Amino acid sequence: MHTWRQRMRPEQIRELSLVGLIVIALLIFGWQIENFLSARTFNRITSSVAIVGMVAIGQTLVVLTRNIDLSVGSIVGFTAYFVGSQLAANPGLPPVMAVVLAVLTGGALGLVNGLIVAYGRVPAIITTLGTLAIYRMLLINYANARTITVDSLPSWVVELSRQTIFTIGDFAVRPLFAITIAAVVVFQFVLAYTVFGRRLYAIGSNPEAARFAGLPAQRTVLAAFVLCGMLAGMAGFLFLARFGNITAVAGQGIELESVAAVVVGGVNTFGGSGTVLGALLGAFLIDLLGQGLLRWLGISEFWRDALLGLLILLAVASDSVILGWLRRIWAAPALRAEVSNEG
Amino acid sequence: MKAKLRRLLSWEGLLLAILVLVAAVNANLAPAYVSLNNQINLFQLSIEKIIVALVMTFIIINGEIDLSVASVMGLAACIVAVLFDRGVPMEWAIVVALLAGVLCGAFNGFWVAYVGLPSLAVTLAGMIGFRGVARILIEDRSIGGFPAWFTALGQQPLIGPFPFSLILFALLFTLALIVLQYSGVGRLVYVIGHNAAVARYSGIDVPRLKLGLFIASGLVAALAGVLLAARLGAVRGNTADGFELDIITMVLLGGVSIFGGTGNLAGVGLSILVILNLRNGMSLLNVTGNVQTGVVGMLLILSVLLPNLAQMARERWQRRAVQRKEVQTGVETSVSS
Amino acid sequence: MQGAPVLEMRDISRRFGSTQALAGVSLRLYPGEVHALLGENGAGKSTLIKIMTGVHQPDSGQILLDGRPVRIGSTLEAQRLGIAAIYQEPLMYPDLNVAENIFIAHAGRGPLVDWGKMYREAEAILAQLDVRLDVRQPARGLSVAAQQTVEIAKALSLQVRVLIMDEPTAALSAHEVEQLFAIVRRLRAQGVAILFISHRLEEVFDIADRITVFRDGRLISSAPRADVTVEQAIRDMAGRSVEQLFPRRHTVRDEVLVQVRDLGRQGAFHGVSFDVRAGEVLGFAGLVGARRTDVGLALFGIAPADQGTITIAGQPVRITNPRQAMRHGIAYVSEDRRGLGLSLPMSIAANITLPTLRRYLNPLGLLRRPAETDTAEEFRRRLAIRAPSVEVEVGKLSGGNQQKVMLSKWLNTRPRLLILDEPTRGIDVGAKAEVHQMIDDLAAEGIAIILISSDLPEVLAMSDRVLVMREGRQMAVFTRHEATQERVLAAAMGQRDAA
Amino acid sequence: ACTPQSQTPAPTSAPAPTSAPAPTSAPAPTTAPTGGVVSATPGLDINMILLPKFLGIAVFDQAYEGAKEAHAELGNKGNLIFTGPTAENSVAGQIETLTNAATQGVKAVMLSNNAGDQIAAAAQAAQAAGVKVVTWDSPIPSAQGESVFVAQVDFNETGRVMADMALSILGPQGGEFAILSASPDAANQNAWIASMKQVLAEPKYANLKLVDTVYGNDQSEESYNQALALVDKYPNLKLIMAPTTVGIAAAAKAMTDEGLCDKVKVSGLGLPSEMASYTLSGCAPQFALWSFKDLGYLTYYLAYGLATGQLQGVEGERFNAGRMGSYTIEKDPTRPNGLRVLMGPFTVYTAENVNK
Numbered sequence A: 001m002h003t004w005r006q007r008m009r010p011e012q013i014r015e016l017s018l019v020g021l022i023v024i025a026l027l028i029f030g031w032q033i034e035n036f037l038s039a040r041t042f043n044r045i046t047s048s049v050a051i052v053g054m055v056a057i058g059q060t061l062v063v064l065t066r067n068i069d070l071s072v073g074s075i076v077g078f079t080a081y082f083v084g085s086q087l088a089a090n091p092g093l094p095p096v097m098a099v100v101l102a103v104l105t106g107g108a109l110g111l112v113n114g115l116i117v118a119y120g121r122v123p124a125i126i127t128t129l130g131t132l133a134i135y136r137m138l139l140i141n142y143a144n145a146r147t148i149t150v151d152s153l154p155s156w157v158v159e160l161s162r163q164t165i166f167t168i169g170d171f172a173v174r175p176l177f178a179i180t181i182a183a184v185v186v187f188q189f190v191l192a193y194t195v196f197g198r199r200l201y202a203i204g205s206n207p208e209a210a211r212f213a214g215l216p217a218q219r220t221v222l223a224a225f226v227l228c229g230m231l232a233g234m235a236g237f238l239f240l241a242r243f244g245n246i247t248a249v250a251g252q253g254i255e256l257e258s259v260a261a262v263v264v265g266g267v268n269t270f271g272g273s274g275t276v277l278g279a280l281l282g283a284f285l286i287d288l289l290g291q292g293l294l295r296w297l298g299i300s301e302f303w304r305d306a307l308l309g310l311l312i313l314l315a316v317a318s319d320s321v322i323l324g325w326l327r328r329i330w331a332a333p334a335l336r337a338e339v340s341n342e343g
Numbered sequence B: 001m002k003a004k005l006r007r008l009l010s011w012e013g014l015l016l017a018i019l020v021l022v023a024a025v026n027a028n029l030a031p032a033y034v035s036l037n038n039q040i041n042l043f044q045l046s047i048e049k050i051i052v053a054l055v056m057t058f059i060i061i062n063g064e065i066d067l068s069v070a071s072v073m074g075l076a077a078c079i080v081a082v083l084f085d086r087g088v089p090m091e092w093a094i095v096v097a098l099l100a101g102v103l104c105g106a107f108n109g110f111w112v113a114y115v116g117l118p119s120l121a122v123t124l125a126g127m128i129g130f131r132g133v134a135r136i137l138i139e140d141r142s143i144g145g146f147p148a149w150f151t152a153l154g155q156q157p158l159i160g161p162f163p164f165s166l167i168l169f170a171l172l173f174t175l176a177l178i179v180l181q182y183s184g185v186g187r188l189v190y191v192i193g194h195n196a197a198v199a200r201y202s203g204i205d206v207p208r209l210k211l212g213l214f215i216a217s218g219l220v221a222a223l224a225g226v227l228l229a230a231r232l233g234a235v236r237g238n239t240a241d242g243f244e245l246d247i248i249t250m251v252l253l254g255g256v257s258i259f260g261g262t263g264n265l266a267g268v269g270l271s272i273l274v275i276l277n278l279r280n281g282m283s284l285l286n287v288t289g290n291v292q293t294g295v296v297g298m299l300l301i302l303s304v305l306l307p308n309l310a311q312m313a314r315e316r317w318q319r320r321a322v323q324r325k326e327v328q329t330g331v332e333t334s335v336s337s
Numbered sequence C: 001m002q003g004a005p006v007l008e009m010r011d012i013s014r015r016f017g018s019t020q021a022l023a024g025v026s027l028r029l030y031p032g033e034v035h036a037l038l039g040e041n042g043a044g045k046s047t048l049i050k051i052m053t054g055v056h057q058p059d060s061g062q063i064l065l066d067g068r069p070v071r072i073g074s075t076l077e078a079q080r081l082g083i084a085a086i087y088q089e090p091l092m093y094p095d096l097n098v099a100e101n102i103f104i105a106h107a108g109r110g111p112l113v114d115w116g117k118m119y120r121e122a123e124a125i126l127a128q129l130d131v132r133l134d135v136r137q138p139a140r141g142l143s144v145a146a147q148q149t150v151e152i153a154k155a156l157s158l159q160v161r162v163l164i165m166d167e168p169t170a171a172l173s174a175h176e177v178e179q180l181f182a183i184v185r186r187l188r189a190q191g192v193a194i195l196f197i198s199h200r201l202e203e204v205f206d207i208a209d210r211i212t213v214f215r216d217g218r219l220i221s222s223a224p225r226a227d228v229t230v231e232q233a234i235r236d237m238a239g240r241s242v243e244q245l246f247p248r249r250h251t252v253r254d255e256v257l258v259q260v261r262d263l264g265r266q267g268a269f270h271g272v273s274f275d276v277r278a279g280e281v282l283g284f285a286g287l288v289g290a291r292r293t294d295v296g297l298a299l300f301g302i303a304p305a306d307q308g309t310i311t312i313a314g315q316p317v318r319i320t321n322p323r324q325a326m327r328h329g330i331a332y333v334s335e336d337r338r339g340l341g342l343s344l345p346m347s348i349a350a351n352i353t354l355p356t357l358r359r360y361l362n363p364l365g366l367l368r369r370p371a372e373t374d375t376a377e378e379f380r381r382r383l384a385i386r387a388p389s390v391e392v393e394v395g396k397l398s399g400g401n402q403q404k405v406m407l408s409k410w411l412n413t414r415p416r417l418l419i420l421d422e423p424t425r426g427i428d429v430g431a432k433a434e435v436h437q438m439i440d441d442l443a444a445e446g447i448a449i450i451l452i453s454s455d456l457p458e459v460l461a462m463s464d465r466v467l468v469m470r471e472g473r474q475m476a477v478f479t480r481h482e483a484t485q486e487r488v489l490a491a492a493m494g495q496r497d498a499a
Numbered sequence D: 001a002c003t004p005q006s007q008t009p010a011p012t013s014a015p016a017p018t019s020a021p022a023p024t025s026a027p028a029p030t031t032a033p034t035g036g037v038v039s040a041t042p043g044l045d046i047n048m049i050l051l052p053k054f055l056g057i058a059v060f061d062q063a064y065e066g067a068k069e070a071h072a073e074l075g076n077k078g079n080l081i082f083t084g085p086t087a088e089n090s091v092a093g094q095i096e097t098l099t100n101a102a103t104q105g106v107k108a109v110m111l112s113n114n115a116g117d118q119i120a121a122a123a124q125a126a127q128a129a130g131v132k133v134v135t136w137d138s139p140i141p142s143a144q145g146e147s148v149f150v151a152q153v154d155f156n157e158t159g160r161v162m163a164d165m166a167l168s169i170l171g172p173q174g175g176e177f178a179i180l181s182a183s184p185d186a187a188n189q190n191a192w193i194a195s196m197k198q199v200l201a202e203p204k205y206a207n208l209k210l211v212d213t214v215y216g217n218d219q220s221e222e223s224y225n226q227a228l229a230l231v232d233k234y235p236n237l238k239l240i241m242a243p244t245t246v247g248i249a250a251a252a253k254a255m256t257d258e259g260l261c262d263k264v265k266v267s268g269l270g271l272p273s274e275m276a277s278y279t280l281s282g283c284a285p286q287f288a289l290w291s292f293k294d295l296g297y298l299t300y301y302l303a304y305g306l307a308t309g310q311l312q313g314v315e316g317e318r319f320n321a322g323r324m325g326s327y328t329i330e331k332d333p334t335r336p337n338g339l340r341v342l343m344g345p346f347t348v349y350t351a352e353n354v355n356k
């Protein structure tokens, strides 16, 4: 009776289909591009996915509740700059404190978003479209056109992106990627096994019902935004560590990258379904496509975006086709079982 | 309905009040603001965006979104430029550019309406992809030197002091207003935006309407792109880059719900005026671009937040009044029993 | 009367805009008693229970729990006080599975979710209800009846002292109703106070200990069941006497309008064959999940059939979308009023003219508002839709009045075949009688009608023939004379009848 | 963002710009006879706008510092306004500022053009309304609507400087290298790349093989990834040449992070403050830049002279630019209809001078 069909949730199937798409992309690139299937490619993608992936986790939490956070790019930039300037001013700041500072800064900005959305009842897209501009404005005024440079940072920050935690063959696991993976694991658990996590799904799935049932919808949405801000703050710290030179335009465009990751990762933009693992896989797939196109010798620089757009569309489309197809197999036996019972 | 009407009126009333305030402050601080020339400039500088905002209003009320408009604008501009550069007569280049817009719209519309993918995803891909096609065409070149009549179209007054694009906008606005508020299509846009299933169960061809809206969006965006090329007199690969956020901001500030089904063009018209005048005033006062954007961002939030807070305060106050009464009656009952 | 009331509502008033939904209503609920609340659509029943559960706040009046005044600010507070409700309109979380839908609102279960335990408990509760539903299945796509079942399970999963049921049986057929009543009786024996709302008077008189009647937001009468007769209750509700069941005229003509042979859709139903004549009412009976709706959807082209043939007035037709169906004169009135039937923020007029919008356009494609208003006014009169004007938002109407708007919308397409899916679900006796009268009139005009209903007495009374389905199969077709309650139920539950 | 370009001769050799930079502050009264050197009358009252590509980038701020210095020296009673659009709205924002300048009664706009020829129409309109448009850092390619361009360095020389740096890093045996530019739309970068390609045709550079040009859009993230992709794509790559301060820093960081510095060097145009550690570590042995502060200073002097009518903005005119000496308005060899003032030279930084 309890076959795999009943054991598996649709989201898990979705994740599998994404893995399938990633494998297909890997095979095609591997066949077309010399040396593509190498540890180096893995290292490249993992390190560049670390930042977007971290932001995408937070974006997932927010999108699950049928909201969206477009201000994450500005939060990443603000935090990277702010923490960078604090570190430049006090090089003795212990690493833990720097991380805490980043997370708190991001959290504070997320709190503002959350308060306006949850308690001020302003639609999230309006709120965060506004704070996207406002946070950037604050950053530019705060930065006053100074640039944080690698030289002004304590060496442990700059070297963070050079270290490896462990290697298997040539495959290296970098601290930035490890931090993001840890966050994915934590939030995957939070979403699947905590009451808070399930409430995110419930609220996004049917906000009216959630209100009717007296779920603490406002508090939960607020928490989602705060967490999203904190994760974006963490990403800001990773950004600082990875790029070192931080200008006032840092992080611009990450909001769309994170939304793309979430969308490709199968998180429903109308809330209620999706996982952080899916979002990470989405970020991974997009980055893989980007990397592959970058390295494909036959493809000129000017063709890249057109192809990337097309591939993202195909990824979303095939994901939805695969999912629909799987759903149908899923539904059919249920019916057959019923009908045969009767006979 | 009446209550809704009142609410709508108050939304638009709010925008109108803001507009009057902005205009008054501008006129006071920057005397140049009131000149006819400046008033025309103020439109002229954003004319392409506000033309696209009209059709974006339809799309958002319909419960969808089109993030690819700016890329379609850029693509149309690049097509005009590249074809012209290759010796195609300008008229034909324009026709091809508009057709390309229709194709882009049909492409988006197909995936959204007939395959059922979320428009956010489809047009996000379109935003990257269409810009990419423009890039393929124009690469790192900058193409200009268009015929005089073409650039005059974008830069010179046509009737009285009004340039072509402004007149076109006025016509399109009237047309959009009539279609959205007074036609059958407009009615369907609202019904589908609120609940597409109800429309489907009423025998309405939902996919066709959605496809039509996306095609209209592509066409209008392409038209705006051509106008932009005329106004700027030169085209590069990044022409119109990033316009989508401004366009969406205009629509949302106009009181159109991102979830579809509500909003109207009067609100959007007012919000366009508010944003343009606000930006113009700040620009005349040499406020930097970042602060301008930040101020518009704050306006966007506050315009929704403040009425909400007022409403909540009123509700709380009313409830408190009721409770006070309740306590009194409670006392009476307990005394009497 | 056993001792003190658990919950007492005193002098409750509540106004929505210009509507006085409740005007000084008082009510007491005693432990171990089933208290039925009757009233026409819009009488204020749902409003009262929403106040009891903290969804709405009263404008004035007092709520006492165990004799002490309480303020109920939210559903969660109500739950904490031991008050739970099954609402009239099921509110599902479509992305969550059945078990989660049942347990999501439970407060104080700790921060972690124990999936295994949750599934076991959900299965246990559904077993009590004798419902076969996969607890791991997402709620998306559940039929209205299944959703209602989940709502019931949700309320049962709470240890409650006061259980409020707002038309829990509206979507259920006889078998499930019996199941539900068994549980209600058990809860009553355990000392739970139950407030029960229904428009099906047989049920009310079957289960209730006390019957209270509301009219226009006021309490009209309240008495033990033994002291009330059905006629009296109806008079109190309507303020006049109403003929309860409308006697059907015989209007069946000879011409077969619609002929369906071996109709089927993969994964839903198969082998459905029937004829409908002009002027005939063909009833569709069956238990919940019998897939009657799916047959209706196939005829209307929403989920087109992939097997079998449909012949209309002698012409074989293929119906793959609703427009084709409408062109062939088919109309389908959905069972899901709020989700599929009506555009809630639009006006009555706009809803009525939606499928026929073309008729209200001038050559430029602009709306002819006066014509639209005329049509809407006509239906408002004809169906006695209670609303201040046809410009009122449909979402603000009571359930029964919404139902009438939906009927108007489809009658206005002037159909030849009208498929009514649960047309009297949730509407009051008076309105129900009007709908029945309307069905009869329409049949008399020569319209063929398919009446899908879970209200068995209604099907039996209104139909010229009754088709019984079970789990996607056609079990039997009875003529009016053959169709008795027992035979229909037996067929619906799987016993093949020789008929 | 930034856009360094330059023109001076080979790294080590002494600077010899075309225009004589002799600090002869010739005495030239208000009216300048042809051949004389104009020294603008200080203390007039004109409003001027310094308009960078966008705000938030260090080099533009440095230019503002220089302009402020000149503003104070000249005792202009009007305002010097430093305003700019947002990065994502740069083109439209620059056009808007230029258009509004006339309305506001501003007399001169000093523009680092980010809009290519798209801004020409607005610039022409502004000129027609009495606003002088002086470009700096990045000109209007067609020169339409522009009075004079203050070139930080000779655009044709920039190519040579980059080629020379490449040659000196790779040595005579040469090797593969690639260019990491800002965006395909940056007029100054495109001009430098074009001139470098020309220079590379000379036999001296025969062993330098340019394999690709990619764009990082002046974003650290994108530039970083592009740099790594280049390394992956061309296994024999020896050098990444980035004529943009954002690109060069990102590329240097990327090579350092991946431990590739031994194999692949980085060069181009960079800010010493951002590049010092990479130069000392040997990752970016040489790079070049000029002083943005001086650029702002010089631009201000020129714009002030033009806006007050003391300079006509014609070829051959000479003027005095305070502490920087006197300069000549000349034909721009890289743009057929353009006039320019050449600042130069630029400094080539190596481990010896980077920390000074």
Ligand SMILES: Nc1ncnc2c1ncn2[C@@H]1O[C@H](COP(=O)(O)OP(=O)(O)OP(=O)(O)O)[C@@H](O)[C@H]1O
Pocket (backbone or CB within 6 Å): C016, C017, C019, C020, C021, C039, C040, C041, C042, C043, C044, C045, C046, C047, C048, C088, C396, C397, C398, C399, C400, C401, C426, C427, C428
């Ligand atoms: N949220 C609301 N806003 C405005 N009016 C409302 C609202 N809720 C209910 N009403 C109005 O209050 C009155 C009472 O409605 P209520 O839903 O309590 O009726 P009911 O007795 O439950 O009817 P039914 O049997 O149709 O469910 C109706 O006229 C209804 O239109």
Ligand SMILES: Nc1ncnc2c1ncn2[C@@H]1O[C@H](COP(=O)(O)OP(=O)(O)OP(=O)(O)O)[C@@H](O)[C@H]1O
Pocket (backbone or CB within 6 Å): A331, A334, C141, C142, C143, C144, C145, C146, C171, C268, C286, C287, C288, C289, C290, C291, C292, C293, C294, C295, C335, C422, C454
């Ligand atoms: N066991 C099931 N599995 C999947 N979907 C189902 C199942 N039962 C019902 N549905 C869906 O619910 C909708 C309505 O259900 P169905 O037609 O079976 O109900 P019905 O027999 O009309 O009963 P009622 O009208 O009393 O709810 C259909 O769209 C159908 O696809």
Ligand SMILES: [Mg+2]
Pocket (backbone or CB within 6 Å): C045, C046, C047, C088, C166, C399
């Ligand atoms: Mg009710």
Ligand SMILES: [Mg+2]
Pocket (backbone or CB within 6 Å): C143, C292, C293, C294, C335, C421
């Ligand atoms: Mg049904």
